[in-house]
Amino acid sequence: MKKIAVLGAGSWGTVLANLLFENGNAVTLWTRNPKQVAEINQQHTNQHYLPKFQLNAKLPATSDLTKALTAAEVVLFVVPTNATRSVAKQTVKALADLHIKPLIVHASKGLEQQTHKRLSRVLAEEIPVQLRQAIVVLSGPSHAEDVAAGDITSLTAASADLKTAEVIQQLFMNDYFRVYTNPDVVGVEMGAALKNVIAIGAGALHGLGYGDNTKAALMTRGLAEISRLGAAFGANPLTFIGLSGVGDLIVTCTSVHSRNWRAGNQLGQGQTLKTVLQNMGMVVEGVATTKAAYELAQQKEVEMPITTAIYHVLYQQKDIRTEIANLMRREGKMELA
Ligand SMILES: NC(=O)C1=CN([C@@H]2O[C@H](COP(=O)(O)OP(=O)(O)OC[C@H]3O[C@@H](n4cnc5c(N)ncnc54)[C@H](O)[C@@H]3O)[C@@H](O)[C@H]2O)C=CC1
Ligand SMILES: O=C(CO)COP(=O)(O)O
Numbered sequence: 545m546k547k548i549a550v551l552g553a554g555s556w557g558t559v560l561a562n563l564l565f566e567n568g569n570a571v572t573l574w575t576r577n578p579k580q581v582a583e584i585n586q587q588h589t590n591q592h593y594l595p596k597f598q599l600n601a602k603l604p605a606t607s608d609l610t611k612a613l614t615a616a617e618v619v620l621f622v623v624p625t626n627a628t629r630s631v632a633k634q635t636v637k638a639l640a641d642l643h644i645k646p647l648i649v650h651a652s653k654g655l656e657q658q659t660h661k662r663l664s665r666v667l668a669e670e671i672p673v674q675l676r677q678a679i680v681v682l683s684g685p686s687h688a689e690d691v692a693a694g695d696i697t698s699l700t701a702a703s704a705d706l707k708t709a710e711v712i713q714q715l716f717m718n719d720y721f722r723v724y725t726n727p728d729v730v731g732v733e734m735g736a737a738l739k740n741v742i743a744i745g746a747g748a749l750h751g752l753g754y755g756d757n758t759k760a761a762l763m764t765r766g767l768a769e770i771s772r773l774g775a776a777f778g779a780n781p782l783t784f785i786g787l788s789g790v791g792d793l794i795v796t797c798t799s800v801h802s803r804n805w806r807a808g809n810q811l812g813q814g815q816t817l818k819t820v821l822q823n824m825g826m827v828v829e830g831v832a833t834t835k836a837a838y839e840l841a842q843q844k845e846v847e848m849p850i851t852t853a854i855y856h857v858l859y860q861q862k863d864i865r866t867e868i869a870n871l872m873r874r875e876g877k878m879e880l881a
Contacts, residue, residue, distance in 0.1 A: 548561075548571045548616060548617070549571075552627075552631070553573050556622050556686075558594055558688070565603045566718075567716070574608075617647065618712070620650070621649070622651045628652060629670055640675060644675075645676060650664065653740060654740070654829040654832060655737045655833050660839060664729055682701050682716070683733070684791055685792045697722070699722075699787060701723050734779050735788040741804075741854055744805070745762050745854050746759055746798070747805035765850060767793055772847065777844075803826050831858055835859060850871065854867075
């Protein structure tokens with residue numbers, strides 16, 4: 545049993561907080577939105593992010609960060625990628641004032657827009673080592689809606705410090721939630737971030753009316769790109785055939801729960817990116833990560849034709865069908881090169 549602060553009450557933070565609570569931990573869920581706090585504490589629901597889900601009536605929420613962090617042994621960050629640095633900055637003073645040195649975990653999936661950094665690096669930069677223990681990344685194929693329904697789910701806890709990853713593994717495991725460990729933090733975070741880009745592509749193909757062959761081709765060649773860029777940053781290529789690679793790619797490219805897939809689907813049906821993002825009401829991580837991935841690929845001279853095509857559509861208003869045609873007209877290649 546541990547004292548845990550979960551920071552972020554979107555769909556994923558809410559479900560993870562509930563799961564950790566029902567696993568017997570003392571959990572406090574933090575959100576900046578006082579109305580959401582009142583709803584969680586009084587109705588035990590979070591209608592905007594998780595319609596129909598009834599939370600454990602004893603799970604407490606607060607908008608007071610210091611209160612959430614009091615005596616915390618584990619702090620779980622689950623805010624969108626581009627909010628992680630600012631939330632980490634806010635925790636630092638509280639950690640110092642409270643004289644605590646918790647384990648740090650994050651379960652978000654993206655590359656920071658301005659710096660293109662992975663989130664474990666962002667957290668390591670913002671939270672000094674004297675205020676924290678090791679950092680663990682929790683990732684894998686896991687839509688909040690399915691976990692809320694008790695669907696069997698497997699994830700990976702990645703850390704350079706495997707002993708700490710094992711602590712986190714034990715905290716989350718139960719009859720429907722199985723966690724593996726992995727020392728390859730780079731591979732796990734790159735797989736998690738980059739699959740969102742390919743999921744936008746998979747949704748777009750669906751919206752345009754393409755069939756299963758096309759989607760399988762996109763996912764497979766998308767995985768080749770993810771692996772190439774990840775390897776250029778030192779990832780173990782085998783990580784990409786694991787839960788945070790192909791596993792998460794499959795679920796995000798095929799599930800109607802995926803915000804990235806749904807955004808792509810609507811783009812494929814002819815809606816503008818602006819309208820799609822306005823109507824989603826939740827984070828679509830793949831949009832910012834597409835730009836980061838495109839720029840990293842240029843920097844590292846890694847070939848990422850699908851990511852480049854998606855970048856053209858999202859950031860240069862190029863036509864999706866023309867981009868698909870251009871991809872198909874490239875010269876023939878060796879598959880494993
Ligand atoms: N929803 C899911 O099924 C899964 C989501 N994830 C990842 O978890 C992360 C969070 O996703 P969701 O919970 O789905 O997002 P969401 O869009 O459902 O909710 C985001 C939450 O963060 C809060 N927030 C946004 N900006 C903030 C800021 N600047 N400061 C403080 N709080 C802020 C919002 O108020 C909201 O409570 C993302 O990186 C996503 O890729 C990972 C696995 C599954
Ligand atoms: O990461 C996820 C599932 O593993 C969630 O994907 P979306 O952000 O596309 O909903």
